Amino acid sequence: MSGCDAALAAALPAPAMADLWRTLEEAGGPFQGIDAAETSVDGGYRIVRVTVRFAHLRKVLRVVLSEDDRVAGLFHGPVPREVEELARALVDKLARGDYATAGSGFDPIVRAALPPDKLAAVWKQVVKRVGPFTEVKSAQVVPAGGVWTVLLVCRFGTGELLVKVAFDLRDQVAGLFFLPGDSLAPWKPPAYAQLDRFTERDVTVGTSPALPGTLTLPRGPGPFPVVVLVHGSGPNDADESIGPSKVFKDLAWGLASRGVAALRYVKRSRHAPMGVVTVKEEVLDGAAAAIDLARHTPELDPRRVVVAGHSQGGYLAPRIAAENAGVAGIVLLAGPSRPLEDSMLDQFTYFLQQDPGDAAKKRLVDAARAFKLRVEDPALKPDDPVEIPGGGVLDGRYFLSLRGYQPTEVAARLSVPILVLQGGRDYQVTAPDLEGWKRALRGRPGAEIKQYPAVNHLFIAGTGKPGPAEYETPGHVDAQVIDDVAAFVGRLAGP
Numbered sequence: 001m002s003g004c005d006a007a008l009a010a011a012l013p014a015p016a017m018a019d020l021w022r023t024l025e026e027a028g029g030p031f032q033g034i035d036a037a038e039t040s041v042d043g044g045y046r047i048v049r050v051t052v053r054f055a056h057l058r059k060v061l062r063v064v065l066s067e068d069d070r071v072a073g074l075f076h077g078p079v080p081r082e083v084e085e086l087a088r089a090l091v092d093k094l095a096r097g098d099y100a101t102a103g104s105g106f107d108p109i110v111r112a113a114l115p116p117d118k119l120a121a122v123w124k125q126v127v128k129r130v131g132p133f134t135e136v137k138s139a140q141v142v143p144a145g146g147v148w149t150v151l152l153v154c155r156f157g158t159g160e161l162l163v164k165v166a167f168d169l170r171d172q173v174a175g176l177f178f179l180p181g182d183s184l185a186p187w188k189p190p191a192y193a194q195l196d197r198f199t200e201r202d203v204t205v206g207t208s209p210a211l212p213g214t215l216t217l218p219r220g221p222g223p224f225p226v227v228v229l230v231h232g233s234g235p236n237d238a239d240e241s242i243g244p245s246k247v248f249k250d251l252a253w254g255l256a257s258r259g260v261a262a263l264r265y266v267k268r269s270r271h272a273p274m275g276v277v278t279v280k281e282e283v284l285d286g287a288a289a290a291i292d293l294a295r296h297t298p299e300l301d302p303r304r305v306v307v308a309g310h311s312q313g314g315y316l317a318p319r320i321a322a323e324n325a326g327v328a329g330i331v332l333l334a335g336p337s338r339p340l341e342d343s344m345l346d347q348f349t350y351f352l353q354q355d356p357g358d359a360a361k362k363r364l365v366d367a368a369r370a371f372k373l374r375v376e377d378p379a380l381k382p383d384d385p386v387e388i389p390g391g392g393v394l395d396g397r398y399f400l401s402l403r404g405y406q407p408t409e410v411a412a413r414l415s416v417p418i419l420v421l422q423g424g425r426d427y428q429v430t431a432p433d434l435e436g437w438k439r440a441l442r443g444r445p446g447a448e449i450k451q452y453p454a455v456n457h458l459f460i461a462g463t464g465k466p467g468p469a470e471y472e473t474p475g476h477v478d479a480q481v482i483d484d485v486a487a488f489v490g491r492l493a494g495p
Helices: 006-011 014-028 080-095 099-105 108-113 116-130 247-256 279-295 312-323 340-354 359-376 396-400 407-413 431-441 468-472 479-490
Strands: 031-042 045-054 058-065 071-078 133-144 147-156 159-167 173-180 198-205 211-218 224-230 261-265 300-310 327-333 385-387 393-395 418-423 447-452
Touching: 014 045, 014 058, 014 071, 071 080, 080 099, 080 133, 080 147, 080 159, 080 173, 099 116, 108 173, 108 359, 116 147, 116 159, 173 468, 198 261, 198 279, 211 247, 211 279, 224 247, 224 279, 224 312, 224 479, 247 261, 247 300, 247 479, 261 279, 279 300, 279 312, 300 312, 300 479, 312 327, 312 407, 327 479, 340 359, 340 431, 359 385, 385 396, 393 396, 407 431, 418 431, 418 479, 431 447, 447 479
Parallel strands: 224 261, 224 300, 300 327, 327 418, 418 447
Antiparallel strands: 031 045, 045 058, 058 071, 133 147, 147 159, 159 173, 198 211, 211 261, 385 393
């Protein structure tokens, strides 16, 4: 660790570095050697990409070097060309009807969900809808949601589909999706965004590590009230891109069109995941740095800094307000009032209810029950590994950092205004969560609760039974949500 700069050494001490290497060897087998290395320069940093060979696969380690040649960042991923070839081979096997071989590279969960007969049925339905497969038109390899995803634009007899293949750390298929061909179309601004009413500029949030961010400013003299946007679960970008939708970009552009500035930034678990061991590093530090930046930016009113948290960000918003002086109000966008383990169990149970005979979904419910028992075990220790249903492992210290936190109780003790927003078609944060907020805030001055019957967890309107598939359809945050947040901020005392 002597070659690391101070920030990385603190974020990734020697035991964590050893854990990282052990994880890579568990995935790929024993280390065999280095196959290649290449250097580039980006933003004043030298980046060395080292292709490392393990017994069963190869990985690329991206080493970021500062001006004094100390290691300032360390990241890992697959060899892009190799996972692209795996994705292309998968589509080729499906087109040839070789379903057994096609599924041999699936991880255990996908293999259980898509055995050869079900995989055949899915592919035949695709062909029935758009005709026989013709060719792969283009391919793109991107990091997304903690995994690496290959996006294949494929030509079929009567049109195009986007075949999305997600790979885990072992280069096994962790997700397979067939999406409309326009799913890669450029994001378009919502109708309520009035582009002539605001400007944007790049900012840096915090220093340990520095997180890239964007400040969206209404045109005019200011000072403006500002909303600091805090992400939901997972390694989100600054726009909180989920599928083709951009929840935070919608919010920022919509609010700035109505005279309210917005500050959004890349989540720590996406930009610099090494060293994220508790919720403090994952969420709280970045939120605190963003609040501090907002309070010291000349165009912004330090007395009207509002924290708006979505999902996990809403769950933690009361804690963020309690720990940071100067927060003038909080907005909870689909914020759970219950712990993660309860929401996760309810979500997997919901999936099973839609398909009671699905053995893979039944196993996920069982895994969620075991996860709940593990997380709530009084004997849980910081170094104990905790398996996450659906994939992944976290140390016990992450869950211990949340133990005892009751967001409703913290919110009830706050003296600042609170706005709780909930979608009627949200299957992730549901009625029990809303009831928790209602009980805690009933009769409390300055607390408002609003419900939107047609919107889902992303606050995008839709119809029918809600489910994950609709997140792959482009949409925008409902205009009424934008109006209600802007009105809430507008009622705060101005300069």
